Amino acid sequence: MTRVLRTREFWLGVIVVAMIVGTNLRSPGFGAPGNVLGIFNNTSILMILALGQMAVILTRSIDLSMASNLALSGMIVAMINAAHPELPVPVLMALAALIGLGLGMFNGALVWRLGIPAIVVTLGTLTIFRGLIFLIAGGKWVNADEMSPDFIQYTRIVVLGMPLLSWYAIVIAVGFFLLMTRTSLGRSLYAIGVNPTASVYAGIDVGRTKFIAFCISGALAGFCGYLWVSRYVIGSVEVANGYELTIVASCVIGGISIAGGVGSVVGALLGASFLGVINSALPVINISPFWQMAISGAAIILAVILNARGEKRGGRLILRQTEPAK
């Protein structure tokens, strides 16, 4: 019990619950099960993305191209759906994930084979992927009336009281938890982040594992591309513009150390929930939604300060391949 009390995930969970309860005091009904499930559904996409980002951040890299990847993959499947409405939606979902996987492989290959820092690679592909949307679509949008009913419904069908969108997030989260705690790949991701040199001696192919991390983040971003387009019923160049930093913010708030090797699946999910709850709570307690950005900014700064207190202080610097302090 005391061990649980000492984890940051526990306290983050307490804060998220407290925010829901606090908002409920001001506006009864906010904490009702139906509404909480609604918030969860609204945060599902961010949760999946945060998990993908986590895999990359654990290896001391960062994937800034996730939002552009999402928008590109989503746009492609939306256009295919508009042109061939007879294609079954699960095929399109798989296709979205495959496109995302391909884009992630491109990032990963540049990091692995050429040794270019991840932040530079993904900064480049961030603009390239988004530019490609414009080229492919010729600047056009895909609107609701062009999408097939199935395409829109596959995130909305209610199963056991929750829309499918929420179920996707749950399944992926469970899968991710098993991957991170029960497989050698998951442990390798942590090992690389904690000590790359020692990982090599332990027989881990550091470059290849980083490559796989980018494949994971890419495939999840691609899959979320379908989810996003279906959820918000719009495919355009502007989809998820600037969202890459929200994804990183979820991870940071969730206690995933940007210096690599530290963080948990539960943390990433809670980090995303934190932002999701703020998002939903502000309008309810009559604070202008324009406050949201400043609040999440303040939350990130606070989270980093708390993270740093938890970790040992030492020569850890971001963007440097220094040896970790512990």
Added chain:
Amino acid sequence: MKDDARNTRHIPDRLDSPVRAAVLSWPSLLLAVAIGLFILNSLASPYFLSPWSLSDATFNFTEKAIIALAMALLIISGEIDLSVASIIALASTMMGLALQFGVDTPGLVAIGIATGLACGAFNGLLVTRLGLPSIVVTIGTMSFFRGISFIVLGDQAFKGYPPSFAFFGQGYVWWVVSFEFALFLVFACAYYVLLHRTSFGRWIFVIGNNQIAARFSGVRVERVKFILFCLTGLMSGIASVLLTSRLASTRPSIAMGWELEVVTMVVLGGVNILGGAGSIQGVVLAAFIMGLVTFGLGLLNVPGIVMSIFIGALLIVVIALPIVVGRIRGRSAG
């Protein structure tokens, strides 16, 4: 095993012949690219080679380039500031707010610059005092600073800046040379001297290459980094004055996404994103290259979003090329 970029990083004070080094250096490569682009552009469009259109082209990049100068120093020291575009937004909002209280041009400029400096100092304090990683801190302040603008402005805009304020972003000092561009050239010279001709500049390189060694050598690492964050904030404040004056209005979405363009400019300029290497000449040339690419493509009616593909590809290719070439050379030699 291969701790990638760290081992391949070149140490700036090389010992071989300065002539050979200068010819093979990153800035000379960039210069060749810039000249090539210039020729291509003038062949591609008859409107390119006119003093006025070239002058107009400079407006595309000078504000970003002014920030890139300070950002280069910060990245060489091993840190980064992703909040620069949000500092522009906040500084611009503060100027707009002051305008509502009847503050005149000199006061507006002072407020804009002071806000930038204060934001930079805030970043610097968090990074140096609390020992936090700058990339996360500035992702946080990036939301925070722009968030304040959104709180103040919502979906509104500040307008009605005094006519005398327009000079900074729209005025010309001599013939086709705009005030912005002249200011950029002055700053470029100043930063060149600061980075390459003073002991402060050497400290920046030392910190970027080996922070621990720097500390043992008596360099006050925290203080230098703090000053660099302040400088980056200051330059963002100045850029905010220029941009606000050029647009003659303030919206909270002003300069959205610029942070990534500024970083691209710096990295394209040959500054090692891991710190420890880079030059002001390179950054200035990279600014011109980005300006030439966007302006040239603009003359050819290429939409802005497609240009961003070129910029992104340019960034990756320019970094990947020396690595690939070096590997092929290494293979044939060995």
